[in-house]
Amino acid sequence: MRLIVISKKSVIIAIIIFTIILLSLLLFKDISYKVLETIAPNKLVPIYCVDTEEKKIAISFDAAWGDRYTQGILDILDKYNIKSTFFLVGFWVDRYPDMVREINKRGHDIGNHSSTHPHMSKLSKEQIVKELNQTGDKINNLTGEKPYLFRPPFGDYNNNLIKTAKECGYYTIQWDVDSLDWKELGVEPVVDRVTRNVKNGSIVLFHNNAKYILDFLPLIIEKLQKEGYQIVPISEIIMKDNYYIDHTGKQKKLDNNNKE
Known part of the structure; x- marks a missing residue:
């Protein structure tokens, strides 16, 4: 008992x-x-956002499935004097080479979004290198500039992907604010979701072919600018060296008290 x-x-x-x-x-x-x-202890994490005291954020557009609204997006960004980042899939580059050149001509970042839009955590190192190099070479041939920003399709990653991308010269970029524009919920839900969740150093995810993007994009830009945010390309907001990424995906400046 x-x-x-x-x-x-x-x-x-x-x-x-x-x-x-x-x-x-x-x-x-x-x-x-x-x-x-x-x-x-050894899990690697992409850059989701940046630790900064400046009221700077970056907005980005993933391009894979169409081109219907891309010209309109570029015109809106020009209207508000904003530079952004477009992540392009290889087969999108093949279909719309003139638009790739136009995005570059307008002064926006062009990032790599893979060649065939697979779940890249399931690929071997050799397959990852092929996905990155094929699209990187296509973008370089059209613009004269090799991309160094990479966004995994579906936000899917593992250590092998991040390590291999780094070896290929890429910073792996995610997002901390998802507009959910692909759900086609209308204009106001996207405006509210984005403007309510951004903070200093945020990276916002949009899609170039989202149904209501030409309606909600100006409203979001105007509201964020009114709140004092400066909207910049991802290449401008991230740190290129002397940094580490914490467990949340926030990129932080490396100092004597931190270890990468």
């Missing part, structure tokens, strides 16, 4: 400890980070 009583006490104590740890994970990010470090 004594053994049964002790066993019950142990179970109760274990439940209490587990509850405390769970609450700590939910309430205290620092503790959560320590646990994550213990579980997966």
Whole structure:
């Protein structure tokens, strides 16, 4: 009987400890980070946003499935004197070479979004290199500039992808504000979602062929500019060296107290 009583006490104590740890994970990010470090100390993370005191954000457009609104997007960006970043898939580059040149001519970043838009975490290193090089070469041939920003299709990544992309000369870029424009929920939901969630150093995700983009893009730009944000290309907002990326994907300046 004594053994049964002790066993019950142990179970109760274990439940209490587990509850405390769970609450700590939910309430205290620092503790959560320590646990994550213990579980997966070598996990690599792309750049989701940038740690900066300046009111700067970057907006980006993934281009894979069409070209209907791209000219209009460029005209809107010109109207508000904004430079942005376009991530292009290889087969999109093949279909719209003149638009690739036009994006470059207007002074926007052009990033690599793979060649065939696969889930790249499932590819071998050799396949990843092929995906990156094929599109990178196509963009370079059309613009005379080799891209160095890369966004994984579907936001899907693993250590192998990030390491291989870095070896190929790319910064792997995600986003911390998803407009969800592909859901076609209308204009106001996108405007509200983006303007409510941006902060200094945010990277916003749009798609060049989103149904209502020509309607919501000017409203978002005007509201963000009214709030004092400067909208810049990703190439301008990210740090090129002397940085590290924390567990949330925030890129931070490397100093003597931090280790990459």
